Structure formats: C-alpha cells, structure tokens
Amino acid sequence: MKGIVEERAVELGVYIVEQKATVRAAAKKFGVSKSTVHKDVTQRLKQIDRQLYRQVQHVLAVNKAQRHIRGGQATKEKYERLHLLKK
Template sequence: MKGIVEERAVELGEYIIRNRATVRSTAKKFGVSKSTVHKDVAQRLKTIDPQLYKKVKIILEFNKSQRHIRGGIATRLKYKKSI
C-alpha cells in the first residue's frame, strides 16, 4: 500500500510533466516547500516510478538551463514597473 508521501511524489511528478512546471510553481500550486517538491521528484520518485522520474528529470534539467534567462526577465520587469 502506498503512503501519502509516495502518492504526493507521483502527483507532483505528473503535474510537472503535464504543465512543464518549475519546482517553484509546483510548490506554490500544492502548498508545499520547494525543498519538498525537489526531494519528492528527485529522490523519492526515482524508486517509486523510474519511468516518470526520467520524464520529470528532463523537464527539471531544461528548467535549470533556462533559469538565468528567467531571472533576468523577472528583474527587468520588476524595475520596469517601478519606473
């Protein structure tokens, strides 16, 4: 029988795949911390559902490669609003 943690890990992984979501947006959606999301999808999911883990890993690696671009855009918009 699956525990609540395992169910949450699968649910988070499916959400990330379905929405190509970031760890931060997933955490906000589910009301948990970024650390919890990351631990669930990067560690627990690996043993629970290896195929789902591989799909999630691809999306997380893409998001990681794009984070410097997203950060620059967010900063530009922040200062554009304050002017």
C-alpha cells in the same frame, strides 16, 4: 499499498511533466515546501516510478537551463514598472 508520501511524489511528478512546471510552482500548487518537492521528485520518485522520474528530470533540466533567462526577464520587468511609477 502506497503511502501518502508516495502518492504525493507521483502527483508532483505528473504535475511537473504535464505543466512543465518549476519546483517553485509545484510547491505553491500543492502547498508544500520547495525542499519537499525536490526531495519527492529526485529521491522518492526514482524508487517509485523510473519512467516518470526520467521525464521529471528532463523538465527540471530544461528549467535549470532557462533559469538565467527568466531571472533577467523578471529584473527587466521590475525596473520597467519602477520607471513607469516615477512618471
């Protein structure tokens, strides 16, 4: 029988793959820390479900590659909002 931790790891993995979610988004959705999500999907999931683990790693790699773009976009939007408030 699977324990609660193993079930959570699988649920997190499925959520990340289906939603193409970030670790941060998954943590917020499941009410756990980013560290917990990361440990579940990088260590625990590898032992539980190799195929799901590989799919999650692919999504996380794509997210990591796009991270700098999202950060730049967020900064741009921040300063656009500040500029609009000053008018």
